[in-house]
Each structure stands twice: as structure tokens, then as C-alpha cells.
Amino acid sequence: MTAPLFKGVITALITPLRDGKVDEAAFTRLLERQIAAGIHGVVPMGTTGESASLHLDEHKRVVELCVQVAAGRVRVIAGAGSSATDKATELVRFAKTVGADGALVVTPYYNRPSQEGLARHFEAIAEAVQLPVLLYNVPGRTGVDLSNDTVARLAAHPNIVGIKDATGDLSRVSWMRAHIGSQFDLISGDDPSYLGYHAHGGVGVISVTSNVAPEAMVALHEAAAAGDYAAARNWQDRLIGLHKALFLDNSPSPTKYALSRLQLCGEEVRLPLSLTSDAVKPAIEGAMAAAGI
Numbered sequence: 200m201t202a203p204l205f206k207g208v209i210t211a212l213i214t215p216l217r218d219g220k221v222d223e224a225a226f227t228r229l230l231e232r233q234i235a236a237g238i239h240g241v242v243p244m245g246t247t248g249e250s251a252s253l254h255l256d257e258h259k260r261v262v263e264l265c266v267q268v269a270a271g272r273v274r275v276i277a278g279a280g281s282s283a284t285d286k287a288t289e290l291v292r293f294a295k296t297v298g299a300d301g302a303l304v305v306t307p308y309y310n311r312p313s314q315e316g317l318a319r320h321f322e323a324i325a326e327a328v329q330l331p332v333l334l335y336n337v338p339g340r341t342g343v344d345l346s347n348d349t350v351a352r353l354a355a356h357p358n359i360v361g362i363k364d365a366t367g368d369l370s371r372v373s374w375m376r377a378h379i380g381s382q383f384d385l386i387s388g389d390d391p392s393y394l395g396y397h398a399h400g401g402v403g404v405i406s407v408t409s410n411v412a413p414e415a416m417v418a419l420h421e422a423a424a425a426g427d428y429a430a431a432r433n434w435q436d437r438l439i440g441l442h443k444a445l446f447l448d449n450s451p452s453p454t455k456y457a458l459s460r461l462q463l464c465g466e467e468v469r470l471p472l473s474l475t476s477d478a479v480k481p482a483i484e485g486a487m488a489a490a491g492i
């Protein structure tokens with residue numbers, strides 16, 4: 200049995216902004232807080248990092264800064280997706296150049312390729328750059344669903360090492376274990392269902408919630424990994440409100456609002472995202488209190 204390359208709690212980092220620019224000092228503080236809390240990895244420039252609305256030079260700088268600050272203490276899986284294969288390849292190549300441990304590559308959004316197109320997209324990237332790739336399937340955002348059969352095909356490529364599954368469909372975990380095997384890293388992309396995902400055989404979570412509550416998410420994972428599901432359920436019960444509250448408005452605005460309440464960064468997001476609505480702020484604050492934050 201091959202040990203997972205990527206596992207545990209992997210934080211989908213926000214990108215703090217200040218006066219329209221990346222706030223590098225705040226980013227560094229946030230990352231140091233994550234590492235001190237014992238998380239196992241981070242994803243800069245994923246969906247939660249507002250990758251869709253940052254400029255290419257900003258994207259690259261955040262990835263580079265993340266690798267520099269992490270300094271090998273946790274794994275860095277650089278967000279590197281695009282709706283164009285050549286652009287995604289460029290981002291994966293840059294991630295390798297600056298020393299990232301892997302790349303998270305989302306299914307192409309908006310253009311809605313066929314399963315054959317999806318397979319060729321990921322195969323082309325994996326052939327072009329010798330860096331471990333995590334597939335990222337999030338049909339609710341991209342408009343296309345990477346089928347189980349396509350994942351099985353892609354898992355045969357030595358540079359494609361796992362998947363971030365944000366479908367919330369727990370049956371996929373068992374199917375992939377049966378048809379692909381334990382050498383493929385099965386990572387949840389959905390905080391509310393992570394405990395179930397782990398019970399079905401997943402090895403980790405790329406988490407939004409851990410931006411706000413990293414210690415609690417690590418405790419949940421470690422309890423589940425030790426087979427102590429009673430303790431894991433207690434952590435899940437404590438966190439479920441926060442899992443949900445962080446998506447009461449356009450993400451990652453609620454996460455940035457929560458972090459601003461902790462005085463860790465500002466609330467600023469980039470258009471077309473908007474600041475968290477005043478109507479949902481009490482619910483976010485209540486969920487933070489229930490989680491012990």
C-alpha cells in the first residue's frame with residue numbers, strides 16, 4: 200500500500216486584499232497561523248483564493264510567496280486551473296519552478312468540454328510538467344462533472360496522484376477505491392461532508408473552514424484518522440454551523456468577514472464578488488461562537 204502524497208487538512212487559503220492589492224503581510228500572518236495550528240498543507244490560488252479574478256502576475260506572486268513562507272514546513276499545492284489547457288500548463292510549470300509540491304487543476308470552466316476533452320486536457324498538462332497533479336472536480340462552479348470513468352483513466356498517469364472531490368457525493372469514494380485503488384489520493388472538497396468522506400476511505404480535505412478554525416479541523420481529522428469517530432462527530436457537531444455559515448454569501452466573502460472579526464485581515468474582495476451582506480453577519484458570528492472561535 201502506497202502512503203498518500205497529500206493527506207490531512209489542507210487549507211484553501213484566502214487571498215487578503217488591501218486597497219485593491221494583495222496584502223502580503225496579512226497573507227504571511229495567515230499562513231503562519233495555519234502552520235502553527237498543525238495543518239498538513241495549503242492551497243494558494245484555489246477558488247477560495249479568488250484565482251478567477253486576480254491577475255496572472257498576482258496569481259504567480261501569491262504562489263511564490265506561499266512557497267517561500269511555508270519553507271517546506273507544510274505541503275504547498277498551487278492552484279493552477281484554467282479554461283484553456285495552455286494557460287493551466289503555464290501555471291503548473293510556474294508552480295514547479297518556484298518549488299510547489301503539487302498543483303490543483305480544476306476542470307475547465309464555462310466551455311464545458313466532453314469527457315474526452317477533459318481527459319485530454321489533464322493528460323496534456325501531466326505530460327508537459329513533471330509535478331504531481333490533483334484533479335479538482337467542482338461541477339457546481341464549472342458546469343462540467345468529471346465522471347468516475349474519466350478519473351479512473353486519468354489515475355493511470357504517473358503524474359496525476361489524486362482528486363479533490365467537491366461534488367458532495369460520498370458514493371464516489373467507494374467507487375474510486377474499488378476501481379482505482381489506494382495509491383490514488385482521495386481528498387474531499389466539501390467541509391460539511393468531510394467526516395463521511397473520510398469514513399468511506401478519503402484521506403484528507405481541502406478546507407475552507409480551516410481558514411477560520413484550523414485547530415478544530417485538525418482535531419476532527421486526527422480523531423477520524425485514529426478511528427475515534429465519536430470524538431470526530433463531536434468536532435463535526437461543533438463545526439457544522441461554521442461550515443454552512445461560510446457559504447451564506449458569495450465565497451470567500453464570509454470567510455474574510457470571519458477573519459476580519461479575528462483581526463487577521465480585512466474583508467476586501469475583488470469584483471464581481473461583493474462584501475458579506477449585513478443580513479448574514481450575525482449568523483457567521485454565531486457560528487464562530489458555537490465553534491469556539
